[in-house]
Each structure stands twice: as C-alpha cells, then as structure tokens.
Amino acid sequence: MFAGLPELGISNGEDLKETLTNCTEPLKAIDQFQMENGILLPTLQSALPFLDLHGTPRLEFHQSVFDELREKLMERVATIAEGKDEDRYIKLEELLEKSFPLVKMPSIQPIVMQVLKHLPKVPEKKLKQVMADKELYKVCSVEVKRQIWQDNQALFGDEVSPLLKQYIVEKEAALFSSDLSILHNFFSPSPKTRRQGEVVLKLTQMIGKNVKLYDMVLQFLRTLFLRTRNVHYCTLRAELLMSLHDLDVSEICSVDPCHKFSWCLDACIREKFVDAKRARELQGFLDGVKKGQEQVLGDLSMILCDPFACNTLVLSTVRNLQELLSQDALPRDSPDLLLLLRMLSLGQGAWDMIDSQVFKEPRMDLEVVTRFLPAVMSIVVDDYTFTVEQKLPSEEKTSLTYPTTLPETFSRYIQENRVACEIGLYYVLHIAKQRNKNALQRLLPALVDTYNDMAFGDIFLHLLTGHLTLLSDEFGSEEFCTAVFDNFLLTSFSSKENVHRHCLRLLNHLQQKVLASYMETVMKTLEPPKQVFYRKLTEFQNYEMHYLNAWPKRCVFNLDLNRKSVSEPRTLSGRLFQSLGAKCEKALPPLVDFAILGTIKSPAFCDLRERDGL
Structure with missing residues (x-):
C-alpha cells in the first residue's frame, strides 16, 4: 500500500512501526513523526x-x-x-x-x-x-495503451481479437434473425447507423490517430478474410475507415489511398444506387492507380467485396438493365453498366487477389455483357409480354402461355461466372419484390446449381426469405410451395445446415399461410435424424437445467378448491408446449426444431428467460 515512499525519502508505515518498537517514549515518538511528516x-x-x-x-x-x-x-x-x-x-x-x-x-x-x-x-x-x-x-x-500496442503486435492482437469475433457473431445473428421483412433486413441500416456499433466505436477509439495501429488492424482483417473467406471482415474494413472519416482523423484518412474511393462509395451505399456522377468519380479513382502502386487494388477489392457495396452495385446493375430495355439499347452501349460490372468483378476477385498477391484487375468476361445480360433482358421481355397479354380484352388474347424454360446462356453463366451469378440472384430478388409468381417459379429451379453454391449463401437466403413474405398468400398453393421448397430450398438442406435454418425461419413466419398438407410433409422432411434430435434435445435440456435452481416452483391458482393446484412446467420447452396448446400442434415441430437447432440464444428465447427471471 505504501510502496515507493522510501524512494522519495518519505517515511511510511514500516518506519513508524520500527520507531515505536525501538523508542522508550511512544507518545513523544508519535508527536515527532507527525511533526516531520x-x-x-x-x-x-x-x-x-x-x-x-x-x-x-x-x-x-x-x-x-x-x-x-x-x-x-x-x-x-x-x-x-x-x-x-x-x-x-x-x-x-x-x-x-x-x-x-x-x-x-x-x-x-x-x-x-x-x-x-x-x-x-x-x-x-x-x-x-x-x-x-x-x-x-x-x-x-x-x-498509454496505444504506445504499448504499436510496438507489441501480439498484445494488440489479443485486445482486438474478441472484438472481431463479436462483430462476426453480430452479423451472423442479423442474418438468422427470426424477423422476416422486406423493409427491415440485413441491408436496412444506413452506413452511419452501422458505424455507431459497439465494435466499430471501440476499434476507432483504440486506434485513435495512430497510423501504425490502423495498419495492424487492416492486416488482421486481411489475414482473417484470407483464412475464413468471411466477407463481413470486408465490411468492417470499410466501416472502420469511414468511422475515422466521420471523426475527421486526417492523420489516417490522408495516408489511406482508399479513403476518397470509400467516401464516394459510402454515399452510393447510403442511396443504394450508383448515379452517373458518382460512377465517373469511382472510375477516376480506379483509373488513377499508378504503376508501382497496384497493391492498393487489394484494399479496393476488399472494400468492393463488402456485401453492402456489392448489394448497391448489383441493385444499380438491375436498374440499369431496366433503363436500357426501355430505351431499346444494348448493355455494351452503357459505360455506367460496364463500370458497375468492372467493380463487381474486382470485388468478387478480392480473395483470389489477396491470396495470390498478384495485384491486377481481373479481366472481365465480355460474354457476360454480350450474351448473359441480353439473356436476362430476354427474360424480362417474356414477363412484360405475358403481363401485357393478360391485360388485353378476351377477344384480343392469343394462346400465349408463360414460358417454363430459361435461355441456356442464363443457366450456364450463373453456374460458371461469379459476376453473372450475383446479377442472376438479385434479379430473382427483384421479381420476388414485384410479386411475380410466374417468373419466380420459372427461375428458382435454376438456382439449384450456381457458381460456388452462391444461391445457398446466408445473405441471399436471408433476402429471399424476406422477399417471399410478399407472396405469403401464394403458399396456399401446392404448385408454389413445390417451386420454393422441393425445387429449390429442400434440394440442399441435408448437406447445408444454414439452408435448414433459413427454411425454418420461413416456415415459422408463414406457418398459418402454408398449405396444411404440405406443411406436414415439409416438417417431416426437415425433421433431423433421431440420434441428432435426441442429442440436440439433451443439450437444450441441460442448458435449461443450468438455471433450474434459480427458478422458483410456481403454482397456477385454481378457483375449484376441490382440485389440486397445477404446477407450472419448470422448463422452457415444457412451458412452450403448454402455452401453445393443441391448436398449434401441427405448427409446433418447426418451432421446436428452430429452437433446438442452434438457436437457443435467439432473441425470442432470451426474452422468455428474462421474463421469468432467469
């Protein structure tokens, strides 16, 4: 407690103890000690x-x-x-x-x-x-810690690592949220709102104005992205730079060659569209990469690999295609469209570029422009033609039927080309947003086989399930249920756990709309093998029993004094069964599966535990 006082020539408790031990007159010794100190x-x-x-x-x-x-x-x-x-x-x-x-x-x-x-x-x-x-x-x-960290990368890594893990967990939790909505989805928060997140604010504070620490964080993000291929690290890279921009940390922003590019792209993400003026600015930054500075392409590709940037670029591409169609123009005649494809290609190639350390823009497949995009436009024309045909008076209608097959070019390119696949997936979201049931039934089977299984990625499935809520009434039709589940989602649920979970999210939201007979079939299909079911159920029950002693046994009072009071079930699963009752018996299995299959910590169950004082 008194360490260091002797070094400064100040007496401490030990000195007083020694004085009192050796003195003959303690009171005088105490007075003397007080006078001196x-x-x-x-x-x-x-x-x-x-x-x-x-x-x-x-x-x-x-x-x-x-x-x-x-x-x-x-x-x-x-x-x-x-x-x-x-x-x-x-x-x-x-x-x-x-x-x-x-x-x-x-x-x-x-x-x-x-x-x-x-x-x-x-x-x-x-x-x-x-x-x-x-x-x-x-x-x-x-x-003070900044000065320690800048010369001790391992210690800084220990401080940063939990924050990076927390960031990824938060992003994945958002993708598996039980709330399905087209208005409030993964991409709904504005860039500025996202930058107010706990992890981004903490990292920004830890970095301060220290360029060396900023470079360390970027290196951590590159390494983790390379190791995991998780695109959320790309999001954090962009958010971190723009958070420092918001704080006007010129010491870092002025030396990051990606700053102005990210600033312009951030404005596009906020508007969810790349207009002509900003397109020219972005092109100027890409064209301005000088010889000998090609390494900056690695960081630019990471920023463009950010799902929020990719979302904006593909939405702009789909919108651009619609404008070209209305003008009877071809994709190759649009400089803005070509730039969007260039940036998409650079972003999609981020991992390969960082892995190979060959910092060169990937060559864009010209056939994507000359063959794939015209094929997409032909599908749009089919939709327009059929829609107009349906609006004609009965005497003017022809025997036109809605096409069920797709152009061979479309199917081939979404299997072989990353950029084409991304555009194809977003076109599916576009038609779902328009509530175009016919086009959706036509396109979904083609998504079973896509480049690197992109159609079964969490981001696309999160968006698709949200968009399908617009067509909730159509799930009363066996034909539509077959198109969504049998022809697409259920083709890979057994090999991909994430698809299983997204199916359950959708069923949980649409359980009252899905055809009853089909609902029962889907639930049986999604039911895990018995050994898996019992293992998960045991884990779930053990999780509950951990809190059981803190949960007082309560009774439900009954007005019939001749009957014994009924004890309330002591576990979450037991109370869930009791509260839902027989009316929800058919809808219960997907809910229980949803709870058991890795979502014990979901907001709904957390709220239930909190309500009951756990």
Whole structure:
C-alpha cells in the first residue's frame, strides 16, 4: 500500500512501526513523526487543536486535504498538457519521474495515470513497467495503451481479437434473425447507423490517430478474410475507415489511398444506387492507380467485396438493365453498366487477389455483357409480354402461355461466372419484390446449381426469405410451395445446415399461410435424424437445467378448491408446449426444431428467460 515512499525519502508505515518498537517514549515518538511528516504549514499547527475540540479525527482531515490536492493536481496536469508552453512536456516528464515510484499506491495512482495519459511519448522504461504489471496495464488509459500496442503486435492482437469475433457473431445473428421483412433486413441500416456499433466505436477509439495501429488492424482483417473467406471482415474494413472519416482523423484518412474511393462509395451505399456522377468519380479513382502502386487494388477489392457495396452495385446493375430495355439499347452501349460490372468483378476477385498477391484487375468476361445480360433482358421481355397479354380484352388474347424454360446462356453463366451469378440472384430478388409468381417459379429451379453454391449463401437466403413474405398468400398453393421448397430450398438442406435454418425461419413466419398438407410433409422432411434430435434435445435440456435452481416452483391458482393446484412446467420447452396448446400442434415441430437447432440464444428465447427471471 505504501510502496515507493522510501524512494522519495518519505517515511511510511514500516518506519513508524520500527520507531515505536525501538523508542522508550511512544507518545513523544508519535508527536515527532507527525511533526516531520504532517502538512508543513506553520499556521496549521495552531489550528489543529480546534479540530480535536470538534471531534474531527486527524485522519479524516488529512484525507480530505489529500483528496482536494489530488483533484487540483490532476486539473493542473491537464491544463499544462493543453497549454502552448514549449516546455510543457518537460514539466510533465519531471512530474512523472517524481510520482512514478508511487504508481502502485491506490491514492496516488490516478495522478500518475493522468500524467502518462497526457504525454505524447512515454519513456520506454515506464511503458515496459506498465506492460509487465497486469494491474497497471488494466487501469492505464487507452492513450498509454496505444504506445504499448504499436510496438507489441501480439498484445494488440489479443485486445482486438474478441472484438472481431463479436462483430462476426453480430452479423451472423442479423442474418438468422427470426424477423422476416422486406423493409427491415440485413441491408436496412444506413452506413452511419452501422458505424455507431459497439465494435466499430471501440476499434476507432483504440486506434485513435495512430497510423501504425490502423495498419495492424487492416492486416488482421486481411489475414482473417484470407483464412475464413468471411466477407463481413470486408465490411468492417470499410466501416472502420469511414468511422475515422466521420471523426475527421486526417492523420489516417490522408495516408489511406482508399479513403476518397470509400467516401464516394459510402454515399452510393447510403442511396443504394450508383448515379452517373458518382460512377465517373469511382472510375477516376480506379483509373488513377499508378504503376508501382497496384497493391492498393487489394484494399479496393476488399472494400468492393463488402456485401453492402456489392448489394448497391448489383441493385444499380438491375436498374440499369431496366433503363436500357426501355430505351431499346444494348448493355455494351452503357459505360455506367460496364463500370458497375468492372467493380463487381474486382470485388468478387478480392480473395483470389489477396491470396495470390498478384495485384491486377481481373479481366472481365465480355460474354457476360454480350450474351448473359441480353439473356436476362430476354427474360424480362417474356414477363412484360405475358403481363401485357393478360391485360388485353378476351377477344384480343392469343394462346400465349408463360414460358417454363430459361435461355441456356442464363443457366450456364450463373453456374460458371461469379459476376453473372450475383446479377442472376438479385434479379430473382427483384421479381420476388414485384410479386411475380410466374417468373419466380420459372427461375428458382435454376438456382439449384450456381457458381460456388452462391444461391445457398446466408445473405441471399436471408433476402429471399424476406422477399417471399410478399407472396405469403401464394403458399396456399401446392404448385408454389413445390417451386420454393422441393425445387429449390429442400434440394440442399441435408448437406447445408444454414439452408435448414433459413427454411425454418420461413416456415415459422408463414406457418398459418402454408398449405396444411404440405406443411406436414415439409416438417417431416426437415425433421433431423433421431440420434441428432435426441442429442440436440439433451443439450437444450441441460442448458435449461443450468438455471433450474434459480427458478422458483410456481403454482397456477385454481378457483375449484376441490382440485389440486397445477404446477407450472419448470422448463422452457415444457412451458412452450403448454402455452401453445393443441391448436398449434401441427405448427409446433418447426418451432421446436428452430429452437433446438442452434438457436437457443435467439432473441425470442432470451426474452422468455428474462421474463421469468432467469
């Protein structure tokens, strides 16, 4: 408690103990100790007896004086640091030398930490002492930690790693949210709202204005992206840069070559559209990459690989195709469309570029422009033609039927080309948004075989299930259910757990709309094997039993005094069965499966536990 006082020539408790042990007159020794170590103010000595008369202990008086002086000193340190004196940091360093020996004294520690906080460069010896002591490291300010981290990448990685894991968990939780809506989906939050997330704010604070730490975080993100192929790391890379932009951290923004490109793209993401003016700006940045600076393409590709950027680019592409169709123009005649495809290609090739370390824009397949996009436009024309035909008077109608097959070029390119596949998937979302049942039934079977199984990725399935809520009434038709489930979703549910979970999300939302006979069939299909079911059920029950002792047994009061009161089930699953009752018997299996198959920590169940005081 009194460590460091002897180094400053100040007596401590051990000195007093030794004095009292060796003295013959303890009272005189105590008076002498107080005189030597008390407040050296002559006028104070005559005033102290008045405190004795009022019954105020000397300890209480000295403690109050000490607290006041400490606050004044800390304010003075801040004032010196914020001043303009050329020697202000010299003064702080001198104060640090005098106070640092007392850094482990709880009462003095805040002063030492205040001095450390305001020194732009803490002496290396002091930093090593702080880093070596876990307690000191824990209480020191982030300004001091930055100086430690910049020369200790492993320690910084230990601090950052939990935040990066938390970020990925939050993104995946959003994709598997039980709330299905076209208005409130994964891409609904604005860029500025996303940048207010806990992880982004913490990382921004940890980096401050330190370029070296910023580079470390970017290297962590590149490494994790390379190791996992998880595109959410690309999102964090873009969000981090724009968060620093919001705070006007010019020290970092001015040296990041991607800053202006990200700033322009961020505005496009906010509008969910790339207009002609911003398209020219983005093209200028890409064309401006000079020879010898090609490495910047790696970071640009990561920024374009961000799902939010990709979403904006593909939505703009679909909109551009519609405009070309209305103008009777071809895709190859649109510079804006070609730029969108160029950026999509660069973003889709991010992992390959970083993995190979060959920083060169991937060559775009011209046949995507000359063959695939015209095939997409022909599908759009089929829709328009059929729609117009249906609106004609009966005497003018022909025997035109809606086509059931797709152009061979369309099917081939969504299997072989990443960019084409992305555009094809978003076109499916576009027709679902238009509630175009016929086109959806025509296209969904083609998505069973796509490039790298992109159609069964979490982002697309999250969006598709949300868009399908617009067609909820159509699920009363066996034909439509067959198209959605048998011809698409159920083709891979057994090999892909995420598809299973998205199916359950959809059924949970549409259970009242799906054809009853079909619902029963789908539930049996989705039912896991018995050994898996019992293993998951056991895990779920063990999870509940962990809280069981904290859950008092309650009774449901009954007005019939001749009957015994009924004990309420003590587990979540038991109360779920009781509360739903027989009416929901048919709809219950998918809900229970949904709870058991990895979603025990879902918001719905968390709310249930919180309500019951767990």
